[in-house]
Amino acid sequence: MTDVAIGMDIGGTNTAIGIVDRGGKCLASAVVSTAQHEAVVSYVDAVSDTLQKLMARQTGWTLTGIGIGAPNGNFYRGTIEHAPNLRWKGVIPLAQMFAGRFGVKTVLTNDANAAALGELLFGAARGMRDFIVITLGTGVGSGIVVNGEVLYGHDGFAGEIGHTIYDPRGRACGCGRRGCLETYASAGGICRTVFELLASSTIPSELRAFSFRDLTAAHVTEAARRGDALACEAFAITGRILGLKLADAVAHTSPEAIFLFGGLAKAGDLIFTPTQRSLEENMLNIFHGKVKLLPSGLHGENVAILGAAALIWKELETKPS
Amino acid sequence: MTDVAIGMDIGGTNTAIGIVDRGGKCLASAVVSTAQHEAVVSYVDAVSDTLQKLMARQTGWTLTGIGIGAPNGNFYRGTIEHAPNLRWKGVIPLAQMFAGRFGVKTVLTNDANAAALGELLFGAARGMRDFIVITLGTGVGSGIVVNGEVLYGHDGFAGEIGHTIYDPRGRACGCGRRGCLETYASAGGICRTVFELLASSTIPSELRAFSFRDLTAAHVTEAARRGDALACEAFAITGRILGLKLADAVAHTSPEAIFLFGGLAKAGDLIFTPTQRSLEENMLNIFHGKVKLLPSGLHGENVAILGAAALIWKELETKPS
Numbered sequence: 001m002t003d004v005a006i007g008m009d010i011g012g013t014n015t016a017i018g019i020v021d022r023g024g025k026c027l028a029s030a031v032v033s034t035a036q037h038e039a040v041v042s043y044v045d046a047v048s049d050t051l052q053k054l055m056a057r058q059t060g061w062t063l064t065g066i067g068i069g070a071p072n073g074n075f076y077r078g079t080i081e082h083a084p085n086l087r088w089k090g091v092i093p094l095a096q097m098f099a100g101r102f103g104v105k106t107v108l109t110n111d112a113n114a115a116a117l118g119e120l121l122f123g124a125a126r127g128m129r130d131f132i133v134i135t136l137g138t139g140v141g142s143g144i145v146v147n148g149e150v151l152y153g154h155d156g157f158a159g160e161i162g163h164t165i166y167d168p169r170g171r172a173c174g175c176g177r178r179g180c181l182e183t184y185a186s187a188g189g190i191c192r193t194v195f196e197l198l199a200s201s202t203i204p205s206e207l208r209a210f211s212f213r214d215l216t217a218a219h220v221t222e223a224a225r226r227g228d229a230l231a232c233e234a235f236a237i238t239g240r241i242l243g244l245k246l247a248d249a250v251a252h253t254s255p256e257a258i259f260l261f262g263g264l265a266k267a268g269d270l271i272f273t274p275t276q277r278s279l280e281e282n283m284l285n286i287f288h289g290k291v292k293l294l295p296s297g298l299h300g301e302n303v304a305i306l307g308a309a310a311l312i313w314k315e316l317e318t319k320p321s
Numbered sequence: 322m323t324d325v326a327i328g329m330d331i332g333g334t335n336t337a338i339g340i341v342d343r344g345g346k347c348l349a350s351a352v353v354s355t356a357q358h359e360a361v362v363s364y365v366d367a368v369s370d371t372l373q374k375l376m377a378r379q380t381g382w383t384l385t386g387i388g389i390g391a392p393n394g395n396f397y398r399g400t401i402e403h404a405p406n407l408r409w410k411g412v413i414p415l416a417q418m419f420a421g422r423f424g425v426k427t428v429l430t431n432d433a434n435a436a437a438l439g440e441l442l443f444g445a446a447r448g449m450r451d452f453i454v455i456t457l458g459t460g461v462g463s464g465i466v467v468n469g470e471v472l473y474g475h476d477g478f479a480g481e482i483g484h485t486i487y488d489p490r491g492r493a494c495g496c497g498r499r500g501c502l503e504t505y506a507s508a509g510g511i512c513r514t515v516f517e518l519l520a521s522s523t524i525p526s527e528l529r530a531f532s533f534r535d536l537t538a539a540h541v542t543e544a545a546r547r548g549d550a551l552a553c554e555a556f557a558i559t560g561r562i563l564g565l566k567l568a569d570a571v572a573h574t575s576p577e578a579i580f581l582f583g584g585l586a587k588a589g590d591l592i593f594t595p596t597q598r599s600l601e602e603n604m605l606n607i608f609h610g611k612v613k614l615l616p617s618g619l620h621g622e623n624v625a626i627l628g629a630a631a632l633i634w635k636e637l638e639t640k641p642s
Contacts, residue, residue, distance in 0.1 A: 082606075082607070128475075129475065130474050131475075144574075146467055146474070149468070151467055154450070155607075155608065155611055157575050157607050157608065158573065158575035160572040160605055163572050164569040164573070175605055177603070249573065251481040252472075252480070252570065253472060253479050253573065254473070254476045254480075256475035282486060284484040284498070285497060286403070286478050
């Protein structure tokens with residue numbers, strides 16, 4: 001018999017689900033639509049059906065639990081709370097719903113915390129006790145690990161570095177405030193920076209051909225790789241702002257390393273070089289040269305599934321049943 | 322026999338030392354000059370002499386350990402490292418020096434972490450597991466408690482919220498950078514704000530009679546209490562900036578409460594009201610109404626001694642010998 005955990009990564013469009021063993025190997029996986037289910041019950045039905053089919057493939061698996069990474073996920077309550085990118089409004093007791101279906105321990109947290117656990121158990125943070133994972137995607141998420149444990153805080157919502165404020169009079173954020181780091185360092189953030197540069201400069205750029213609706217962070221990355229000066233400048237600005245706010249994060253928790261994860265992190269040196277420079281420039285002297293800025297050690301399609309499954313393996317490690 | 326711990330609070334000018342019981346009662350105390358000792362060995366001699374005299378007063382005391390709160394104190398190494406306000410340069414292995422003299426466990430950390438432990442064991446944070454203590458004095462210090470433990474981080478220097486950056490182009494800070502929270506929210510910071518207002522406004526104010534050298538935060542507080550509009554505006558600005566950066570701190574660690582401690586906190590509503598307003602305005606919506614802003618529950622002359630002694634009581638509680 002092989003002990004397995006289910007890992008589930010809930011995105012606004014799709015949910016990736018998989019069966020993961022203790023070594024972090026994804027044994028089977030599938031994708032279910034999130035967006036097509038207006039009612040959460042019909043969504044839980046669809047995911048449960050798919051999971052049962054996956055589990056039926058192999059008779060030698062013993063299911064130990066279900067780990068869920070979700071936007072606005074609350075670890076303590078097992079709920080998704082007021083997630084702006086999901087159709088289900090209010091507070092959704094999703095962990096309880098899946099626990100009821102499968103009769104196993106079900107743990108839910110936000111996607112960045114799950115990514116941090118994936119990094120700790122299966123990735124480049126193995127052996128570290130204090131580190132931060134920053135997810136640079138549609139939003140900017142963060143998972144903070146302190147003394148080998150994810151920092152949840154009093155209310156279960158610790159690790160919202162994407163919503164620390166860079167400029168109180170800055171860009172409007174989806175959260176209703178202004179100038180959050182997310183409005184600068186996310187995929188959409190770098191596109192906004194490109195549009196500011198298109199307006200303020202006369203630098204020739206292939207990005208002048210795009211509408212705001214059509215431009216993606218991938219276009220900016222491709223242009224920068226081809227040497228487009230304006231795209232390169234957008235990365236430089238993004239890294240400067242990200243490094244400044246990461247210096248604040250270091251002052252809070254003194255991590256050994258900060259991992260950049262997600263779409264924008266795949267731009268490599270384009271984002272790492274200016275972020276590293278700004279981080280060093282803006283850190284308090286006692287931290288100089290001590291904090292590593294690293295890419296994720298997890299690769300492949302199933303990274304988010306591994307992080308979600310890690311919630312269960314971590315739970316079993318901490319509290320053996 | 323009564324178990325006692327020595328608490329030692331090292332300031333740039335003086336060191337307050339005391340004998341503290343497990344209930345947080347200061348049984349005896351004394352003050353030794355810090356500044357007059359050019360060599361750290363002569364300082365350790367002087368403190369040790371005074372401690373031996375204090376301990377000799379009572380035969381029923383069993384010394385369990387020495388707790389030290391010190392600027393730039395490193396918990397892991399028991400060292401004071403490059404403290405700008407002390408005469409001893411470089412890295413000073415002070416915990417080891419006192420442990421050698423007294424043959425007991427000696428624990429050292431920075432003064433704000435000690436204040437947080439004092440609040441946890443003897444003050445208004447009793448029973449809390451996640452909170453932050455902000456010390457508003459000559460500098461701005463912070464002690465962050467997570468899961469009932471002080472957050473030290475990988476390098477032992479976590480909790481430097483005073484050196485998070487409010488404005489990268491802002492006021493020069495003693496740390497060599499610009500715009501740290503400390504340059505706005507410390508005793509000296511509010512005086513700098515007063516001088517900016519004296520220059521930029523035509524508001525009549527009794528503070529127009531002071532030189533920069535003579536003005537203290539106490540003068541600003543007294544003037545504000547008498548209704549001086551410019552002094553009140555200085556408090557409003559200080560609270561606005563402090564609340565903004567505390568909202569960032571909440572996004573990192575999701576505390577149950579934030580305690581304001583130290584000289585400027587004694588201004589009461591003058592500082593609490595604008596800080597609370599700004600904190601609520603600037604926090605991410607999921608935290609609204611959930612984080613208490615509170616005064617310290619510790620009072621009297623020996624608060625810093627209690628915090629330092631709490632280092633020992635906390636250590637014994639966590640790792641019973």
